[in-house]
Amino acid sequence: MDEVERRVAGAEEFYAVHEAVPRFQITPGVCPDGLDALLDGRGYRRHSPVSVRGAATARVLGLERTLKIRVDERPTRAWFDTWQAVNGESRAEWEMLARVDLPSVYVSALVGDDTVAVGRAVADGGWAGVFSMATLPEARGKGAARNVLSALAGWADANNADRMYLQVECGNEAAARLYERAGFAEMCVYHYRSAGPR
Known part of the structure; x- marks a missing residue:
């Protein structure tokens, strides 16, 4: 062996x-x-390919903002409720967010007083990682995610992160189009192998 x-x-x-x-x-x-x-x-099945992409923060800053944006240092209940509405209930996710000790930001796009899209970023070593992007179904295709991404880039720029990275599931064409327009280029693709029936 x-x-x-x-x-x-x-x-x-x-x-x-x-x-x-x-x-x-x-x-x-x-x-x-x-x-x-x-x-x-x-006999492990291959599944869930993910594209890792990177972009210059200055390029992402060029995205147009059309919605009211809220920026917080910690996740608010409204931010998390929106994330959960898209991804399903997860106490583990809330607990994981509490353990992040690097500079972080939680961005919400608002329509009126309602949070319709969210995302977060973490800065480390000149890079800002973009995570937890989520848009409510009724707000998709209306620029909410673009507004969140632009605000995250503004925060990254203010925190000396001149590069950004994110991960997107292969096959999520709507997200891939947004990220391509924002200047994100693929750096690598990874996938999973799980035991069990193929």
């Missing part, structure tokens, strides 16, 4: 102890050579 096989066996034991389905993220240049092929040979 080689080192990669030993690592997989150890991970499978860990998942078994926790009564969970084994799942691996396969990222080019990070994962050991042969891991993807080994998992495929063991």
Whole structure:
């Protein structure tokens, strides 16, 4: 048994102890050579490809803003409720946000007093990571996400992050179009392998 096989066996034991389905993220240049092929040979199904994209903050700043924006240092209840309305209820997500200790921002796009889209950014080492982008179904296609992204870029610029990155699920064409217009270019694609039926 080689080192990669030993690592997989150890991970499978860990998942078994926790009564969970084994799942691996396969990222080019990070994962050991042969891991993807080994998992495929063991019947792990490939799923959920994700595109990692980067852009110059100055380019993203050029997006037009047409909605009222709210900017907070911590997630508000309205921000989180909107995120949850799109992604489903998750106490773990709220708890994870409380543990973020790097400079962060939580942006909300408003129509009247209603939060219709949200996003957050975290600055680290001259980069701003964009996370938790979510738009209510009734606000999609109306520029709400564009307004959030522009405000996040403004915050990134003010916090000396001259580059931004984000992740988008392959197949999310609406988000991909927005990110392409904002100047985000693909840096790599990763996917997952999970045990169980293909």
